[in-house]
Amino acid sequence: MNYQITHRTTYRYYGRVSLCHNEARLLPRETSRQFVEESALEVLPAPALRRERTDFFGNRVVNFSVQDIHQTLEVTARSRVTVAPRPSLTDTPSPGWEEVVCLVRDLPELGAMEARQYTLESPFIRPNAALAAYARPSFTAGRPLLEAVLELNRRIFKEFTYDPQFSTLATPLSQVLEERRGVCQDFAHLAIGCLRSLGLPARYVSGYLETLPPPGQPRLVGADASHAWLSVFIPGLGWIDLDPTNDLLPDERHVTLAWGRDYADVAPLKGVMIGGGSHALEVSVDVMPLLPPAEADDEAA
């Protein structure tokens, strides 16, 4: 699939801001299935300094500083990406999950070695016995890892309520687990926490999901949102994405922005300002499907 993605963040301040330093992870990275044709970050007012770099996890980061006095900051990321379909995983064999734990722990082989860092605790996720206990029913002895994680993915989808009112960035994972509700970010953290508590490597993925309008209705522009899911490392298959919020294996409709140990590594936009007083935040995301070039030609004809 081809998409044109527009992600706009607007801050409106009561007072005047004299200086603002920011860090954005809003430009999509390339993956084995994702090709980024075009991407640009527009900042208003124009920053005095901006630098793009690649972070520890391979994500694209833009650091910028707005040094003129301003009362509104508008950051717009526009990207055109192509996402290739995922190879089918139906009936794909995978090693038993305990075997993966040992493989990852013991093998010095490069893939497993890099994967090991994703078994550790991270700012938002502390592996613990409660998380392991929640995961356990899906991880019976000798069960192939792929089968086990698919079941965990489905259980989170079924047993948890999607509730945007419930959680904030500060809601701890233990509370999400206890009250069985949250948003995509919480579910991704939860699944990652479950896997790490068993000694399995899992990472957090931020991005977008194309939302389909109800049948017969037009698409609403700007009504989409950022999305988050997770990826688990399976020796032989590599990193496999899972979306517990939608009980899906991400395919062509998931667009990846960045990945890391958890949300803290991939926050789309952070900033520290001087002045400004209180402020309001407005976010609009638009994931617009584009017809592939061939079809577009047909239509024009």
Added chain:
Amino acid sequence: MIEPTSFPPAVHDLLSDYAPGSGWDELLDADGKVRPAWEYLLAQLDALGLGELQARHEETQRLLRENGVTFNAHEDGRAASRAWTLDPIPLPILGDEWAQLEAGLAQRSRLLNRLAADLYGARTVFRRGVLPPELVHAHPGFLHAAWGALPAGARWLVFHAIDFARDEQGRWLVLGDRAQAPSGAGYALENRITLARALPTVYREAPLKRLASFLETERVTLARLAPRHVDKPNVVLLTPGPASQGYFEHAYLANYLSLSLVQGEDLVVRDGKVSLKTLGGLQPIDVILRRVTDGWCDPLELRGDSMLGVPGLLAAVREGGVVLANALGIGAIENPGLVPFLPALCRELLGEELLLQPVKSYWCGDGESLEAVLDRLDSLVIHQLTEQTITDGLHLDAAARATLAARIRSAPHLYVAQEHVRPAHAPVWDGRKLVAQPVMMRGFCVAEEDGYRVMPGALGAVSPDGRMAVQGGTTKDVWVLAESAQPHVSLLRQAHGPIVVTRDGADLPSRVADNLFWLGRYGERYDSRARLLREALLRLLERGEGAGEDGCLEDLLIALGIELGSVDAGPRGRYLALRRAFLGVFDEQNDGGLREIFAGMLRNGRAVRDHLGDESFRVLNRLRESLRDLPSPPSASAGRKALEEHLTLLTAFFGLCNETMPHHYGWRFLDIGRFVERVLSTLTMLELVFVKTEHPGVPLWEVMLATTDNLTAYRRRYRSALHPSAILDLLLFDEDNPRSVGYLLRRLRRQIERLPHPKATPYRSAEERLILEAQTTLALADIATLAEVTADGDPKGQRALGKLLRRLRAPLAELSEALSNSHFSHSEKPRQLIEMI
């Protein structure tokens, strides 16, 4: 056994009672013979004699106390003093033995510098299987944000502190590293200077290596780190502030190395560079000697809740706009999990064998070690990497050990076990004789052009377990012996290196100006309240139970803003109530009481420690101690005596400030703070005495003159009975009287006019207008009407005086805010943007 005849009598006394440690002893060898390193020292101690040694020891403690070596700056209350003690017996190490140690310490710095560069760059140690990656990533010292922040070949480790000790067999053993904020070098320096003062004969001709040239290397290194090629790079020392444990040392080092001592809020990142916010605008900074730990340095990319850091600092580092010593992320090398891998890392990264052995450690992540560790948990110290906790297996009961074992088994890669460390013994003075105590050391390395230079000396510390006590404890000066006597080079008179930063004038940080202003205000407030209280206590003591009749005491209650509280019947009841009320001003809990005011003074004084002379600070410390040692409440006479002393100390403090501070902007702000406060308190007193009082008359006028320190001036001038119009003239209009409002306003105006104008403008600044307003009001006052204020209190004159005093007061009360808007307002705190999900 010691040959009784081979030593002079005093040495014999020193040694006869000395019971050497069970293992290696620094002083005596296995045959009880004195080791060669001690010959010079023992001869000197002999010349001194035992009694004198104790006297010098006490002198040492006094010198240290005066220098304010407190590890805990919060300790303003009456808690036990937590200052270090400094043992008067230095610990000598032979030159050739030190040479080996030196090579080992320098190698360790080179190794850890290379390791940091590799972890934050190419990461070859993981690819080549020398180090398990989870060991590094599990430790919070590894900062993902710092990855790739420095170009290849840059120094990650500039200043390095290494803890080491001799074990019981006499082998040197490295115990650990400090790199984020490697403290202790300042204390080592202070120990050396203090002992050289307390034991001049011992130190003057001592065959020991001096520390001065090491400090010179530190200066040169800092200057060379500058990213731009400039003649005089600007170097600052970044401290977490006076509330941090290491603040004394930060101020001490800043002074020594001629650096500005700054806090995070003094710095700002613009255009990818770091600048110091000063009265004269932004001043570019090239190098930051950092004593703020990694995570707190940048609220944008590191800990978002940090108020100690500088937003955008890491981005400025990536831009190459500033160099930090040490680099952000260096905390990764403080990881105890690295220890078992150091020999292999040394071969891999340096192609050398590790010279100095680290304490024996085991990473539980490898299966064999895990079982070995679990078998003997009771004899090991366990480090948990993510929590950074340390558990001594020895102190656990069986149940706790089982719990710990289960925890280790569930995540073995997060645990590292270390053998116990029992440092070798060295002689320590206990007040009467030498006793053997376990002693560890902290050594210091600084980067040089091609490697590292090691301080020829160290901070010694009595430590039974090889860990440096955070608070308290006994420290030692460590001597590295030279072939011959080394001339004593005064460290204090070193020529400044190439990195002198002028520290006053327009480059004064705005925050420092703010602190100096409030230092002046609190100091003066203490002064005026102490005078009022002294007067009240004098009257209480003089009149005893007749004090209830004294109207002045009622007015003094009002002047001090205190309530009388419940009063029992009779003159005695009233006397006791008055006594309780006045002595309550000494209370800890008293709002606006002396202790609270002093806390404000000390807080601001500490925040500008490097702008005050040592003498001034010593006086401030003496005031702190006097107040601390005063019981609460004291007796009336003890209170009065203490106040006399405090007033003298305050005068000495401000006098020394006047004498020693360069008369630039910093001094002006201190002066303005003092005199704003003094005018305000004089105006309040005048209003009380001539307008509001219900007991007008001679006694109260006397109080007025005494509390404003004008009694002598008045007597000399008028020699006659007290007359209100003469008092008003002396206190309001007489510009030659340094206590008069007229004089104070003139002085304030002169100081304010000489402050920098942040923006060139043809108009007067708000604070200039305010002071002019007050001066004009005073000049235009109708003296004739005021003169009618008599002992009877003519209502017309009183009204006129009341109005005048209020009109003088208003602009002065506004002055603080005007100054803050024009000069201190750069110091606005940064805040986080709301994050979206």
